[in-house]
Amino acid sequence: MSSIDLKKPRPLKGIVQIGIGKLVTNHPDAQSKIIEDGSYLLSMITGQKPKVVKARKSVAGFKLRKGMPVALVVTLRKKRLFDFIQRLVTYALPRAKDFYGLKDNNFDKKGNINLGFKEVNIFPEAISDKIKYNFGFEINLVGSGKNREENIKLWKELGFPIKA
Numbered sequence: 001m002s003s004i005d006l007k008k009p010r011p012l013k014g015i016v017q018i019g020i021g022k023l024v025t026n027h028p029d030a031q032s033k034i035i036e037d038g039s040y041l042l043s044m045i046t047g048q049k050p051k052v053v054k055a056r057k058s059v060a061g062f063k064l065r066k067g068m069p070v071a072l073v074v075t076l077r078k079k080r081l082f083d084f085i086q087r088l089v090t091y092a093l094p095r096a097k098d099f100y101g102l103k104d105n106n107f108d109k110k111g112n113i114n115l116g117f118k119e120v121n122i123f124p125e126a127i128s129d130k131i132k133y134n135f136g137f138e139i140n141l142v143g144s145g146k147n148r149e150e151n152i153k154l155w156k157e158l159g160f161p162i163k164a
Contacts, residue, residue: 009145009154014076014084016046018120018137021055021062021070031069037131038072044125046074046084085141089159092122101163102155111151113141113160 018038035052042050050072058066076084093099096117106113116138120126145151156162 009143009150011081011085011154011158012077012142012144014081014142015140016042016074016076016084016137017140018042018050018072018135019070020072020135021064021068023133023135034133035069035072037133038135041120041126041131041135042072042074042137045120045123046076047080048074048076050074085158087123088139089161091124093161095122097122101161103163107148107152109148111143111145111148111155113139113155115139 018041020034020038023034039050039052042048051074052069053071053073055064055066055068055070058064064070097119102113102115106115108114116136118136120135120137141155143151143154145154152162
């Protein structure tokens with residue numbers, strides 16, 4: 001049989017997202033270029049082509065129309081997720097400006113990690129002359145633990161710098 005312990009918590013999925021709604025509303029003529037840059041960036045970071053999420057409803061206060069692109073999303077699982085976590089812990093988090101470890105508010109009630117960064121260039125792959133726009137991005141990592149403590153222990157074992 002396999003050597004993987006199914007009772008031990010493990011990462012299930014990771015969601016990496018770039019919000020482009022504000023850029024698209026501020027630069028409507030460059031919409032395709034923004035999507036192209038964001039897709040290139042996410043594919044370089046995650047190794048997977050992102051999905052374009054479009055607005056379901058119009059919201060006048062945000063100058064948002066139905067069908068406008070609002071985000072680029074990648075869902076990582078299995079090997080790609082482990083590769084991404086390794087690069088995040090090894091290269092990206094130490095390069096992040098003013099990052100001193102994960103605090104209690106970076107975890108939800110199940111112990112899943114939620115991170116947001118203002119600049120995507122904390123990843124070495126993201127530094128390129130091709131990219132003209134500055135994207136912020138969010139990362140959500142979901143663990144299979146039954147409770148918060150199990151998941152936090154899992155993230156510590158994977159090398160995440162967690163502040164007590």
